[in-house]
Amino acid sequence: MAATTTLGFVLPTGLSHRRGGFRVSVIRCSASPLTSSTGAAASGLVEKPWNSYDARLVLEDGSIWPAKSFGAPGTRVAELVFNTSLTGYQEILTDPSYAGQFVLMTNPQIGNTGVNLDDEESEQCFLAGLVIRSLSISTSNWRCTKTLADYLIERNLMGIYDLDTRAITRRLREEGSLNGVLSTEQTKTDEELLQIARSWDIVGIDLISDVSCKSPYEWVDKTNSEWDFNTNSRDGKSYKVIAYDFGIKHNILRRLSSYGCQITVVPSTFPASEALKMNPDGILFSNGPGDPSAVPYAVETVKELLGKVPVYGICMGHQLLGQALGGKTFKMKFGHHGGNHPVRNNRTGQVEISAQNHNYAVDPASLPGGVEVTHVNLNDGSCAGLSFPAMNVMSLQYHPEASPGPHDSDNAFREFIELMKRSKQSS
Numbered sequence: 183m184a185a186t187t188t189l190g191f192v193l194p195t196g197l198s199h200r201r202g203g204f205r206v207s208v209i210r211c212s213a214s215p216l217t218s219s220t221g222a223a224a225s226g227l228v229e230k231p232w233n234s235y236d237a238r239l240v241l242e243d244g245s246i247w248p249a250k251s252f253g254a255p256g257t258r259v260a261e262l263v264f265n266t267s268l269t270g271y272q273e274i275l276t277d278p279s280y281a282g283q284f285v286l287m288t289n290p291q292i293g294n295t296g297v298n299l300d301d302e303e304s305e306q307c308f309l310a311g312l313v314i315r316s317l318s319i320s321t322s323n324w325r326c327t328k329t330l331a332d333y334l335i336e337r338n339l340m341g342i343y344d345l346d347t348r349a350i351t352r353r354l355r356e357e358g359s360l361n362g363v364l365s366t367e368q369t370k371t372d373e374e375l376l377q378i379a380r381s382w383d384i385v386g387i388d389l390i391s392d393v394s395c396k397s398p399y400e401w402v403d404k405t406n407s408e409w410d411f412n413t414n415s416r417d418g419k420s421y422k423v424i425a426y427d428f429g430i431k432h433n434i435l436r437r438l439s440s441y442g443c444q445i446t447v448v449p450s451t452f453p454a455s456e457a458l459k460m461n462p463d464g465i466l467f468s469n470g471p472g473d474p475s476a477v478p479y480a481v482e483t484v485k486e487l488l489g490k491v492p493v494y495g496i497c498m499g500h501q502l503l504g505q506a507l508g509g510k511t512f513k514m515k516f517g518h519h520g521g522n523h524p525v526r527n528n529r530t531g532q533v534e535i536s537a538q539n540h541n542y543a544v545d546p547a548s549l550p551g552g553v554e555v556t557h558v559n560l561n562d563g564s565c566a567g568l569s570f571p572a573m574n575v576m577s578l579q580y581h582p583e584a585s586p587g588p589h590d591s592d593n594a595f596r597e598f599i600e601l602m603k604r605s606k607q608s609s
């Protein structure tokens with residue numbers, strides 16, 4: 183049955199939603215603009231120092247969010263997630279784990295520190311677009327080399343503002359993650375965009391192959407000496423580590439390097455047999471985008487390495503390890519994205535405030551005996567870390583390297599060094 187929308191459109195019949203349960207009508211939602219480029223003097227508002235034009239965010243539940251664009255033009259489909267970090271938008275923009283996603287920042291004002299070359303977490307921006315309430319009218323920071331708007335345009339990345347990010351976040355918390363379409367194309371109707379959002383899915387897609395490096399390389403950069411910390415616990419020894427790049431963030435490599443690791447980064451498809459021939463002291467499985475159950479080849483590689491050498495998994499790496507140990511992963515309602523997630527370290531009883539970015543998790547009930555849940559997310563009780571001492575395995579669902587976020591969990595890098603040291607001594 184065709185349905186009439188609030189705008190008087192008639193939705194094409196057969197526009198049924200794949201998950202069901204959503205309202206069929208298209209609903210236009212609005213947020214009063216915080217800035218204006220037309221009649222600025224008359225209204226008393228400040229003239230914006232960027233070019234903006236109309237844009238829309240259309241969500242698969244039928245809600246339409248008129249907005250202004252400050253980034254690249256175009257039409258993109260992706261999964262919308264919200265991030266509660268107060269700052270660190272540049273690290274978020276360059277975190278390859280966000281491939282296939284739009285990131286909505288809950289902090290209402292973004293852009294005031296601009297961007298710089300040092301805070302990049304990878305060479306590229308892989309996410310599909312940035313959604314914010316308000317773009318800072320002025321940019322001021324001693325490290326700033328460019329405004330956020332110029333950066334997005336240069337990287338052909340979409341960015342929109344002037345929409346009610348608080349209302350959208352509440353919707354995501356209630357309904358769960360939603361697919362959506364961001365568009366600046368006025369020729370496309372709301373219904374066409376809705377159709378695109380509803381016929382796309384992130385589940386079951388291998389997003390790792392697009393973000394992984396194409397050939398092995400050596401990594402040497404440490405954390406800048408001015409900003410390094412936890413330096414007392416270093417023993418000056420060097421450990422040879424192979425880092426599997428499933429979308430690796432540079433700060434994982436900087437922290438490993440600061441702790442004395444000599445690192446070779448290898449592509450996601452690098453054969454386990456070749457990795458073992460390089461005789462590493464340890465192997466790191468990195469973070470990465472998308473559905474961990476959609477990359478069985480990576481799980482196979484992890485399985486082949488288990489028990490041969492100490493291994494450390496971070497986020498996607500943790501999820502691959504969970505599967506390689508015999509467990510299952512599942513999609514969470516809206517995931518964890520932010521720099522303020524409390525995690526309990528079950529071994530010490532201490533609580534760490536952690537940086538997180540994931541939509542999937544390992545189901546601890548699916549894991550075999552002997553695998554220990556070492557960390558628990560205190561917001562929802564989900565599994566945040568694993569250990570399997572018999573095979574020298576450790577993993578975290580979150581980001582001990584921060585960037586952006588607190589450094590409470592940095593000690594996990596020292597634990598990996600200890601694991602490699604003990605294994606070396608006993609062999």
Ligand SMILES: NC(=O)CC[C@H](N)C(=O)O
Nearest residue numbers: 469470472497498541542
């Ligand atoms: N940061 C990551 O490695 C993300 C892991 C995975 N893609 C998820 O969303 O759960």
